[in-house]
Amino acid sequence: MTRPVPVALEIAVTAPAGAVVARDGGADRVELCVGLELGGLTPSQALVEMTHETGIPAHALVRCRPGGFVHDRDEVELMEREVRTVLRSGAAGVVVGALRPDRTLDEDALRRFVDAARSVTPTAEVTLHRAIDHAADPVAAVALLADLGFTRVLTSGGAPTAAAGARTIARMVQAAGPVQVMAGAGVIPADISTLVATGAAAVHLSAKRAAAVGTHAGVPMGAGDDGSAHFVTDAEVVAAARRALDG
Template identity: 35%
Template sequence: MVVLEVIATCVEDALLAEECGAGRLELITAITEGGLTPSIGMIEQVVAAVDIPVNVMVRPHSRSFVYGKQDVATMSADIKAIAATGAAGIVIGALTVDRGIDEAFLEQVLPLAGKLDVTFHRAFDELEDMVAGLRTLLRYHQISRVLTSGGVRPAPEAVPMIRKLVEITRDREAGSLSQPFSGHSLSILAGHGLTIEGIESFIEATGVSEVHFGSAVRLDSSALAPIDPTRLKDLVNKISYIG
């Protein structure tokens, strides 16, 4: 079954997304900046309003994905606060100055996440080497998925790379990884530039089991507009048919 994750920026979004059949929410603010951490009040209200999982963006600013000590301290405090709201998970990501995965960041914040579901977000798409980056993330068993468009281009333009990433996650021998999976399951969550009209062929071509939608399920495909229930239900029906 293909999981549909929908971006929510308010309680109204969350309720409508659940009503129309979304399987999970990514709760953010500042959608036009790629998503920042929403207020604790917003998180509490959304978690209380819906039954589907709510994964919360942890990103203090949109300058870059390279974070200093103060940024990491802010995100650490946010993760602790988010865990107390009853949210299902967090969405995080950090890079080194040479465009690699910031493992020091992961080692500092992942213990704070406890049992929260963890997504590594589209900072991944700015890596110097996405395959090497994925192999790094596979060593962190708390990370459940990677949100990616296969690079800086929209996902439909990066089908071969996304397919390659999916195949790496499904390779039980772990290819050239230094360590085997040891039972770790990590999914590729495809997002950015996906369309309702093209979703069936995209899923077939890439083999992804999770997809992420934002603007494409909103009125006039506008990031700042409300969710369009007709478009979202159409998408849910297409994905349900595939599943």
Template identity: 40%
Template sequence: MATPLIEICVEGIDGFLAAQEAGADRVELCASLVEGGLTPSLATVRAAVKAARIPVHVIVRPRGGDFLYSEAEFATMLEDIRILRGEGVAGVVIGCLTPDGLIDEARTKALVQAARPMAVTCHRAFDMTADAGEALEALVRAGVDRVLTSGQRDTALEGLAILKRIADQAAGRITVMGCGALDADSIRTVRDAAGLRELHFAALRTVPSGMAFRNPHVGMGGTGKDREYELTLTDTEAVRATIAAAKS
């Protein structure tokens, strides 16, 4: 089997730089990985593209939660893609569903058309569909280049049977990129069992904030106050170890 391509999912410019330094072949650039990834700021995108020696793919996701978007939200996705196309970004990462758990083909086609000549990946909205096989065919019809999936389970190891079935069904018409808690211990098993040529993971570690003063009386959001004094960083050594395992 050919050496797999490794994409690292990162948050912000520091995550991008760490992943690139650790040997990533490509990066998915996000904000707010605690919500599964949201569209990063334009300044962050520009900083990554300026520093990039590898392709930068940017998630286009206007909010957390489900993948059923209002007309106003969808309009912002189209506009984000239009802007990203002019910024030297290699690809965008998208996903839109219908209320009954199908790929929204009309919107997906519109996003693909807006993105060209950038590459287009469907993110794990795919894993929230009612029928993985039909969802794959919908993505092929819409012209999507790649689908990111854990086999509709929390981890790739749990979703291995569906991952393999989807990879076989794809038959070269669309790239299946496996993900889902991949690390140095599991990535080769998933690679070989599903026959995947692209793999994706986020090697994250949590470190304490450098803040010396901490106001105990106020929080900035819905998460626990302790979370506001933690940073989630890309773990360079874990990225290196997992890439080495995947390419061995």
């Protein structure tokens, strides 16, 4: 009898310390980024190197700015270079995405990202990030990913949270072919059984909490800064997610 393939647990982290928490809590891999409160941005070379040293496979987000996913020529070239940099620094894979103004996949940009990744590491895993949730038709979009060379896709099914988009995620699983579908966005451990039932190959969550220190209320450092603490990875949430998957 064929054993079912275990559903993987991925934790979004912003520091080597978070990667250690995820590793020790039973995560299978991490997505590494900075600016989690902005949806995530490309981590530095040193951050990738130090996270790689923790021993858990780290997939580096490559996103050069916050905002939408329609990128001009210079931004695409920058992210191509970032793809190569993070992989040379020890990332096990990259997480990328781009759309056209009509909200279809920017296939030319995506091919460039995939080719850049595989030019460094032929076995590099390439994930399409939640740009797919801003596509006009996420189900139709996911059907294109195998031909573009992607390993997996992170999605909420086009909804604000993965739990709310579970029905669409199940449809995406059916349309994705060999591409792994990973459910993520606003996930808490209580959602995991619902997301596993979609057929998703992995569940993704940030498992974050506000740090106990680091506030600077009253002296903002930019238009988007409210002075609140930064986020760190919560060991209890990671452990609860692991238990939910093993349940």
